Amino acid sequence: MSNKGEFELIREFFTRPATDASVHMGVGDDAALIAVPAAHELVVTTDTLVAGRHFPEDACAFDIGWKALAVNLSDLAAMGAQARWLTLALTLPASDEDFLREFARGFFALADQENVSLVGGDTTRGPLSITVTAMGVVPAGAALLRSGARIGDDVYVSGTPGDAGLGLRLVLGQWHDELSDAARDFALQRLQRPQPRLALGAQLRGVASACLDVSDGLAQDLGHLLQASHVGAELMLELLPRSAALAETDAAFADILALTSGDDYELLFTAPASARERVAAQDTLCTRIGTVTAAPGLVFFRDGRAIAMPQGGFLHF
Ligand SMILES: [Mg+2]
Structure with a gap:
């Protein structure tokens, strides 16, 4: 950025006192220096959010900051990792103090909640886009992979999938049916401020097979x-967990939302039947929705009867 005021703003909003002893050098040198704990693997993921593609151009800056971080932390959660460090690359169309302040507020609200440290970043001028790289650690060999599902394992999902899909339809003005204010607020919250399932992911180490x-x-x-596990699955649609908000919608449409809408950032995992008690003991709601089978592909059942994949309503930002 050419504007010195903008640099100062970014420093003001994004520089924070170092409190993490593992960060030997954060912002302030050519690169960050981090001490990775012994006997752990470093888990690294990155995602870019582009305005107009991953969120509406007029989305609130707080929510953009929150979600840019949440989608990355969700990937660490899926690996069973403990989230530790972040870098942030911001491309901004113009100097906008209000946007930067609110973006930083949303970003750090989640970073503080999950106790992760921003250790570096970059800013350039251009159409609004945000790239976060999130790093975490996992005891060596204990990461949760996609490839470990075994025939006969149970299939679980956390939380209540489909809520974010309902929220997206509300944001896009594509929802015209009756919906209570509480349901509306809940669905928007689930879309705009997803909670990465980090605690659950860590607890599933040694429990989940994939x-x-x-x-x-x-x-x-x-x-x-x-596919990664070279198996198939049967899914029992009547077992899909449904939030109170989604329960206000037509049942068939709720199934479609639960199965096809993105942005839920829930964990989907498999575990052997011997782990049922340990899964049930999780703080986060985990619902058994199916079984892993030898036959490849995904087969849907409703009340014991095989049915075609519910169709309609694919929607993405
Ligand atoms: Mg992922």
């Missing part, structure tokens, strides 16, 4: 897990 996070829709992401 895991990923739901970013593209439950059915599609489960397909990725099954």
Whole structure:
């Protein structure tokens, strides 16, 4: 950025006192220096959010900051990792103090909640886009992979998938049916401020046989897990957990939202039947929705009867 005021603003909003002893050098040199704990693996993920593609151009800056971080932390959660460090690359169309302040507020609200440290970053001028790199640690060999599902394992999903899809339809003005204010608020919150399932991911180490996070829709992401594990699955649609908000919608449409809408950032995982008690003991709601099978592919059942994949309503930002 050419504008010196902008540099000062970025320094003001994004520089924070170093409190993390593992960060030997954060912002202030050519690169960050981090001490990775012994006997751990470093887990690294990165995602870019582009205005108009991943969020509406007029989305609130706080929510953009929150979500840019949340989607990355969700990937660490899916690996069973403890989130530790972040870098942030911001491309901004113009100097906008209000935007920067609110973006930083949203970003750090989640960073503080999860106790992760920003250790570096970069800013350039251009169409609004945000790239976060999130780093975490996991005891060596203990990471949750997509490839570990075994025939006979149970299939679980955390939380209540489909809420974010309902929220997206509200944001896009594509929801015309009756919905209570509480349901509306809840769905928007789930879309705009997803909670990465970090605590659950860490607790699933040694419990889940395979895991990923739901970013593209439950059915599609489960397909990725099954493919990586060279197995198939049967899904019992009547078992899909439903929030009170989603329960206000038509039942068939709620299924479509739960199966196909992205942005839920819930964890989808498999575990052997012997782990049922340990899964049930999690603080986060985890619902058993199916079984891993030898036959490849995903088969849907409703009340014991095989049915075609519920169709309609694919929607993405
Ligand atoms: Mg993922």
